[in-house]
Amino acid sequence: MARDDHQDDNRLGSFLRSRRERIDASSAGVVSHTRRRVKGLRREELALLAGVSPSYYTRIEQGRDRHPSREILEALAGVLRLDDTERGYLWSLVAPSLAPADGGGPAPADTVRPGVLVLLERWADLPAFVVGPGRDVLAGTALAARVNPAWSAGHNLIECTFLDPRARVVYPDWEDIARQAVAGLRTTVAGRSAELQGFVASMRERSEIFRALWDAHDVYDRAAGPKRLAVEGVGVLCLDYETFALAGPEGHVLYVYFPRPGGEDDTALRLLAASRR
Structure with a gap:
């Protein structure tokens, strides 16, 4: 094409x-x-x-x-x-x-700092993971991978959303997720175009839906909010999330998902975490 x-x-x-x-x-x-x-x-x-x-x-x-x-x-x-x-x-x-550095120097490291890995180990009861600027998942808790396989190290959130048919099952609100994902990536690319332009070009070729959303030129920068996920053997969970930009030139971002205390989603997530120990 x-x-x-x-x-x-x-x-x-x-x-x-x-x-x-x-x-x-x-x-x-x-x-x-x-x-x-x-x-x-x-x-x-x-x-x-x-x-x-x-x-x-x-x-x-x-x-x-x-x-x-x-x-x-x-x-x-x-x-x-x-x-x-x-x-x-x-x-x-x-x-x-x-804007943030455009990647003119060495390519950002894909290695998550040891201290962040320690935190992830201690957050065994929460789905949490770290992504790079191109939305590669670099590290995460075991519970994150259980809630959504795309949240495990080695996966790319954009590729999984647009190229893996399972994403439409995992995300009941897939259309909204897809639109937000592309708009958020465009916001990141504005400051790191040299680093990410090859990935964007590849996704434009591999997904017509991605290409249409990219060409809409929407931008999005949401640091927190709710998300619904269909979890195998559990049903649909409604979790809130917060994001934390990790200091340093790598452009890493930490995502932490959590249920509202005392509700059915809280109970379901606790049982899911306990079942994996």
Whole structure:
């Protein structure tokens, strides 16, 4: 399959266009007396609402000017109603020096620090695991692998979500999980493109759904929340999770899942942990 990298050659323009197309023109204050044939705002409409000349905005979106000022970016972000994550992503596309290291030096280590491994050993009653920037699972508790086989070392969360049919069974809300996974990866790639662009290109070729979600240019940075998982022999568990960015250049993130105290999910998870000892 031929690979179309054009969008990622101009990530700033592609992202702006994707956000522009999702804005309802009437809610943005644009009055139209004719039937609209395009989704969202036209280029000239966005430019005028942001106080930018239409010709200059066109140069930005077409990739002919990739370094607009912070003031222009903020004006565009306001009209496009970008949230904090989207604003951070937008700025990283223009000023990557302000984002996390882009992998210009040695490749980040895949080795989890000994102290973190000790913590995982002590958290035997919780599903917990460490991932790298590309969502490779580097280490985890035995209970994590029992709750979801994809949470065991040697697996990649993105590959498992899109390429392993079992993921649709494990995740009752698979569509939401898939969308969040890609949007979260795009947020990470903004600061580590040299390190991850090969992985993204591979996933675009291997999964049509991944490619469609990637080309939507959504960004997502959720550090906590609930997730439903269908666990073999147990049923569906609803667990909350927290994420912890581990200090260091490796870009490792620790995920810890836990049930709400005293509920059925709490009891089920305790029994599951005890059965594995």
